[in-house]
């Protein structure tokens with residue numbers, strides 16, 4: 001078990017989360033959902049990725065969009081972003097430091113993504129600000145952690161639970177979970193309500209299967225679980241799903 005990385009807390013002790021690595025199934029499956037969505041991708045449209053981290057997701061669809069601005073509250077991952085951009089000759093993506101909760105972006109976008117970010121906001125009702133960043137017929141895609149996945153993937157602020165994966169912690173009633181967890185967590189119902197109350201109409205909601213990237217070694221256990229249990233990227237079984245993936249349009 002790895003422990004929660006102390007460097008991922010800001011000066012107010014607020015947990016920012018760790019961007020997923022480029023070569024993980026977590027990113028690849030998300031990209032497969034996006035790439036299959038011809039309605040979302042368009043070479044004439046401009047996109048913003050809120051909480052882009054290292055840019056792993058936006059770079060994966062950059063060739064399908066006119067341009068993508070990646071914004072993040074800090075520049076912790078900007079160097080990785082710039083290196084990847086240079087090494088792969090990507091010229092339509094840029095990185096800016098921007099806090100979605102406390103700043104207003106000076107223009108609107110046709111498409112918006114924000115993956116595994118909303119659960120880190122001080123107030124998740126600030127997704128309203130994301131809807132305000134979209135043009136009138138704009139479309140957004142989000143993902144947030146699923147409450148019914150068997151691990152709390154952001155860890156808990158409790159001395160005896162220093163790990164970033166705590167089994168069944170997210171299943172606790174919401175007031176207890178919110179008191180101790182490092183980030184929020186969502187049922188499909190709660191996430192739907194949040195978006196609908198804050199300027200979005202849901203077009204699609206899916207459960208993304210846990211990709212089991214956490215099992216680093218390609219051993220018998222990993223081969224078994226990925227072949228028989230966590231085999232496809234989408235599931236109907238909430239206990240097997242790590243994230244809720246949503247496509248929504250501006251209301």
Ligand SMILES: C[S@@+](CC[C@H](N)C(=O)[O-])C[C@H]1O[C@@H](n2cnc3c(N)ncnc32)[C@H](O)[C@@H]1O
Nearest residue numbers: 016017018019020051053072073099100101115
């Ligand atoms: C768990 S990481 C996800 C990064 C990336 N979207 C991914 O899926 O790998 C959450 C990111 O959200 C950023 N973030 C948190 N609060 C933010 C805010 N108020 N405005 C912009 N970015 C924010 C964090 O700095 C961090 O890079």
